Amino acid sequence: MNAAEYQLLRVLADGQFHSGEVLAGQLAVTRAAIWKRIQKLNQIPGIDIQSVHGKGYRLPTPLDLLDADAILARIEPSLRSRLPQLQLLPVVHSTNEFLLNQCNPVLHGGQACVAEHQTAGRGRRGRQWVSVFGKNVCLSLAWRFDLAMADLAGLSIAVGVTVARVLSAQGLYAHGLKWPNDVHVQGKKLAGILVEASGEMEGPCLAVLGIGLNLQLPASAAGDIDQPWTDLAACLSPLPDRNRLVGDLLEALLNTCIQYQQQGLAPFLETWKEYDIYMGKQVDLLMGDNMVTGIYAGLSDQGGLVLDGPGGRKTWYSGEVSLRGKT
Numbered sequence: 264m265n266a267a268e269y270q271l272l273r274v275l276a277d278g279q280f281h282s283g284e285v286l287a288g289q290l291a292v293t294r295a296a297i298w299k300r301i302q303k304l305n306q307i308p309g310i311d312i313q314s315v316h317g318k319g320y321r322l323p324t325p326l327d328l329l330d331a332d333a334i335l336a337r338i339e340p341s342l343r344s345r346l347p348q349l350q351l352l353p354v355v356h357s358t359n360e361f362l363l364n365q366c367n368p369v370l371h372g373g374q375a376c377v378a379e380h381q382t383a384g385r386g387r388r389g390r391q392w393v394s395v396f397g398k399n400v401c402l403s404l405a406w407r408f409d410l411a412m413a414d415l416a417g418l419s420i421a422v423g424v425t426v427a428r429v430l431s432a433q434g435l436y437a438h439g440l441k442w443p444n445d446v447h448v449q450g451k452k453l454a455g456i457l458v459e460a461s462g463e464m465e466g467p468c469l470a471v472l473g474i475g476l477n478l479q480l481p482a483s484a485a486g487d488i489d490q491p492w493t494d495l496a497a498c499l500s501p502l503p504d505r506n507r508l509v510g511d512l513l514e515a516l517l518n519t520c521i522q523y524q525q526q527g528l529a530p531f532l533e534t535w536k537e538y539d540i541y542m543g544k545q546v547d548l549l550m551g552d553n554m555v556t557g558i559y560a561g562l563s564d565q566g567g568l569v570l571d572g573p574g575g576r577k578t579w580y581s582g583e584v585s586l587r588g589k590t
């Protein structure tokens with residue numbers, strides 16, 4: 264989506280009718296140019312601008328588009344200096360990929376990027392993260408840690424705790440955390456976290472913390488999701504303002520990075536327990552073609568999964584966990 268199309272969408276975001284003539288005057292182009300832009304916009308998943316003879320164009324429901332001022336207004340002023348760059352992108356492959364490629368290595372503090380839509384949003388191990396335009400949170404924060412690469416192993420646990428706390432502060436109470444990086448509501452995935460790091464083995468390291476959170480995900484767009492999923496619209500009313508939510512997540516993430524640099528994972532582990540959905544349950548842990556079964560006994564100090572299995576207690580650092588008998 265180019266800047267002119269995004270500008271047109273901003274006018275239409277109110278969900279009201281706008282005639283082609285008025286739009287053309289407002290944006291100083293021809294009516295034909297407006298029509299062309301509408302056709303382009305309608306090719307993007309989640310955008311469905313209607314055209315009604317004699318009335319004009321409108322979106323069937325208003326869009327809560329991203330707004331940098333509204334996002335930054337949620338971040339405590341003393342923390343804002345730790346975020347020298349916040350970029351809003353209408354459409355990008357992946358906010359994590361964007362920051363990994365663009366991140367300024369000498370910048371002090373964090374660089375964040377939020378997108379209206381990702382065309383190649385990514386999960387772990389090449390999996391896909393699905394989103395539609397303007398109705399989800401696709402947020403990444405890049406942060407330079409003066410820590411060895413191995414010390415970042417628990418970062419996605421800390422980020423999970425951070426997201427869970429922010430959601431609690433919005434009034435959600437039914438959510439929990441599934442090791443290593445999912446936020447679930449009643450067995451359905453609401454949000455996912457992807458931490459990607461690069462740097463020297465002994466540090467410093469650049470970590471990009473990515474959060475994908477469904478606000479309103481239409482079922483028509485979710486066909487590629489191969490597990491139960493949900494969105495905030497299904498479990499929280501009223502739905503939080505999207506910019507405020509992004510601002511709150513960013514503020515919390517900045518605090519998490521600062522705390523993790525100083526204290527590591529330890530302060531987050533206690534809170535993880537409050538949200539842990541599998542504690543004491545019999546689970547399967549799938550690692551490629553191998554599966555181990557045991558009683559889920561919480562997390563190790565490094566954020567690994569502790570399982571009490573037939574061979575005794577063991578800690579695992581990768582794999583997909585599910586309740587026994589469910590995939």
Ligand code: BT5
Pocket residue numbers: 356357358359360381383384385386387388390391392393394400401402403444445452453454455456457472473474475476477480487488489490491492493
């Ligand atoms: C994750 O991976 O859950 C990490 C997702 C991180 C997405 C954010 S968005 C901002 C930043 N930029 C990126 O490119 N990525 C990050 P994983 O645990 O591997 O889970 C992936 C699986 O979740 C998929 O295989 C689907 O089964 C499921 N899934 C995909 N999209 C979903 C959605 N919108 N809601 C719920 N589940 C989804």
